[in-house]
Amino acid sequence: MINGKEHKDVNLKEYLDEKGYDINRIAVEINGEILPKSKYRETTIKSNDNVEIVSFVGGG
Amino acid sequence: MKIIFNGKSVNTSVKYAHELGEGNIIVNGYEIHTPYILKEGDNVVIFKKGQVPKREQFTSMISARNNMDTKKLLNASVVICGLGGLGSNIAVMLGRAGVGHLCLIDYDIVDITNLNRQYYFTKHIGMLKTDAICEIISEINPYIETEKINIKIDEDNIKDLFEGISNHKSQIDGPPTGASHLVAPLKPNPKKSYDFLGALGQGVHCPPSVQWTDTPQAYGLGGQDGKPNGVQVICEAFDNPYAKALLVNYVLENHPHKKLVCGSGMAGLYSSNLIQTKRVMKNLYICGDETNEAKIGEGLTAPRVSICAGHEANMILRLINDMEEV
Numbered sequence: 017m018i019n020g021k022e023h024k025d026v027n028l029k030e031y032l033d034e035k036g037y038d039i040n041r042i043a044v045e046i047n048g049e050i051l052p053k054s055k056y057r058e059t060t061i062k063s064n065d066n067v068e069i070v071s072f073v074g075g076g
Numbered sequence: 077m078k079i080i081f082n083g084k085s086v087n088t089s090v091k092y093a094h095e096l097g098e099g100n101i102i103v104n105g106y107e108i109h110t111p112y113i114l115k116e117g118d119n120v121v122i123f124k125k126g127q128v129p130k131r132e133q134f135t136s137m138i139s140a141r142n143n144m145d146t147k148k149l150l151n152a153s154v155v156i157c158g159l160g161g162l163g164s165n166i167a168v169m170l171g172r173a174g175v176g177h178l179c180l181i182d183y184d185i186v187d188i189t190n191l192n193r194q195y196y197f198t199k200h201i202g203m204l205k206t207d208a209i210c211e212i213i214s215e216i217n218p219y220i221e222t223e224k225i226n227i228k229i230d231e232d233n234i235k236d237l238f239e240g241i242s243n244h245k246s247q248i249d250g251p252p253t254g255a256s257h258l259v260a261p262l263k264p265n266p267k268k269s270y271d272f273l274g275a276l277g278q279g280v281h282c283p284p285s286v287q288w289t290d291t292p293q294a295y296g297l298g299g300q301d302g303k304p305n306g307v308q309v310i311c312e313a314f315d316n317p318y319a320k321a322l323l324v325n326y327v328l329e330n331h332p333h334k335k336l337v338c339g340s341g342m343a344g345l346y347s348s349n350l351i352q353t354k355r356v357m358k359n360l361y362i363c364g365d366e367t368n369e370a371k372i373g374e375g376l377t378a379p380r381v382s383i384c385a386g387h388e389a390n391m392i393l394r395l396i397n398d399m400e401e402v
Contacts, residue, residue, distance in 0.1 A: 041317045043324045045357045050328035070356050072324070075343040075370030076162040076315040076381070 018067045028059040032069070042071045080119040083136025083146065090114065099124045105143025119143075131219065138217055139174045144397060150176035152396040155241065156311045157181050157229060157323055159205040161376055162339045163313030164195035165385035166392070171213035173393055177221045178213070179241060179307070180206050183228035193378040229319060234326050241307070309392045312338040313385075315370070328359060335400075337391050341365040342384035343374045351380065353387045353402040361402065363387035 017023065018031070028051075032039060044051045045068040051059060061067055078087055081096055093101050093112040101108050102121040114120070121140035123129060129137050139146050152175045156163045159182035167180060182205040186196045200208040206224035213220050229237060310327055314320050320338060327336050341364035342351060350365035364384050370376050391402065 041321045043321060043328065043357075043360070045328075045360075048358050050325065050332070050357070052329055053325065068357055070324070070360070070362065071366075072317040072320040072338070072340045073343075073364075073367065073369035074315060074317040074320075075341070075368075075376050076158060076160050076313055076339055 018061065019069055025063055026061050028061055029057045031061065032056065037069065037071060042069055044069050077114060077116050079114055079117065082121055082133050093120055096120060097122045102140040105141055134219060135174060142173060146174065148396055149174045153177040153307045154309050154311055154392055155179040155307055156313055158313035158315065159209050160313065160315050161193040161381035162385045162388065164209055165382050166311055166313055166389045167209050168195050168212060169386065169389035170392060171216050171220050174217065179223040179225065180209055181225045181227060182206050183226055193376055193381045229323065231322060234322065307334065309395050310334055310336050311388060311392060312336060324360065335359050335395050337361045337363065337388050339364050339384050339388055341368050342380045343368045343370040343376050345377065348383050351383050351387060353391050355402050361391050363391065
């Protein structure tokens, strides 16, 4: 599951690129644990993983 | 019968609240205007309109309408990162609520373009935001303990900054909740403060300083186990989305037991009702519409920024009171 939607196995970095995420504006949690940015490239999301991707917008 | 009267636990045999003294009467957070029969455990504050109470009564009186656990508030410690439209309003709201310790971080000075939404006045133009907001809070409640850190947080200094805070009063890695670890307010240790900030000197826009307001003896919460109080909540209140993401990733990776409350999406003149509080991760709450970004043609105004700040401040007060759900 990625942000509540089912998804097939995918490399995280490829998924983020495909969806147009700016890596410097996001935080990613996998199964309740924050994932360091250095691990995005090597991380494969499996179908039973629960992934939350949060993207920040400017203003304050 | 045991009640709390003007912040102190007392035994009383009187029947009615108005027999306790003259003045306006607040019972359990609500001002009464008709005779009220006292019950065991009631929290009663009686004050005289137009008078500033003495120090011993100030805390109980200023919190009279909160109806919250005053000890939890006094022992609470919140780090506010950024003192712009979000942070300046959040700091003032938490100060009004009576949060005992606020660590306020910003590098900038107040300028004319801030006044449309930030909690500053024309007299503050040119002042460091940390100084200006501490002045404002001290005029609301002089017994809030404030710590000022003048720094622009970036990738190179964030580790030292938070280690510095954790070596200092705020104790990032203290007990997860300060509520059960009441502790005497610590005296500032200027040397240590300057040690950790000194390391951050390069690139800092303004001379770093950590200053403390009056030591709040009035709190009367003596050290019980000698352990420092822990920072309960870290509040993200930056303008820049990259700074927001930097702080969130750093805190969640390095302080996995801390709760983090953020703002994201409050620009434009869109509906107030789009702004929400969401618990998006175990320890991460986001307030805002998560969509409307400040950009060319999309400004920031006092109402929407303040609504978002209100969401953040309310979530922080809820967390201080052990309410983790939004």
